[in-house]
Amino acid sequence: MTMNESAENYLETILVLSHSLPVVRSVDIANEMGFKKSSVSVAMKNLRENGYILVSDSGFITLTDSGMEIAEMIYERHTLLSTWLETLGVDKEIAAQDACKMEHVISKESFDAIKRHIG
Structure with missing residues (x-):
């Protein structure tokens, strides 16, 4: 699959x-x-x-274990991206909607770079 x-x-x-x-x-x-x-x-x-x-x-x-690994990765992306967008001034609901779209298409490299930048 x-x-x-x-x-x-x-x-x-x-x-x-x-x-x-x-x-x-x-x-x-x-x-x-x-x-x-x-x-x-x-x-x-x-x-x-x-x-x-x-x-x-x-x-x-x-x-x-494999399902948990994917779920945790997606949840981490969603949480970090929505929080980051909110800190940039994006409305909470819009930030959550946008994060939900972004979490599936962002590369590991780009996500890791964002984590390093805001972490």
């Missing part, structure tokens, strides 16, 4: 939800992302088949 923006968003959402919920289920992801449960189910099947998540018999979703 080629990791695309949609898959990265799902993994990031699972990570974020796991910080606030005792267990993460497809319905939680659907509610958080505003998607139909059927769409989320298809995505979870793909992520499971490609080794990014585990789904228990009870329907609880957890990230595998």
Whole structure:
């Protein structure tokens, strides 16, 4: 499976939800992302088949090591980029929306350079 923006968003959402919920289920992801449960189910099947998540018999979703690695990378990018844009004077909501787009396309080299510059 080629990791695309949609898959990265799902993994990031699972990570974020796991910080606030005792267990993460497809319905939680659907509610958080505003998607139909059927769409989320298809995505979870793909992520499971490609080794990014585990789904228990009870329907609880957890990230595998490889899924966690991607989710943490995307979440770090989102957090840093949105905070940085806000410090530049961008409205918080717009900064979060723009960061969500940027986090998927920025190269590791460019992101690391931004981290060094603002860190």
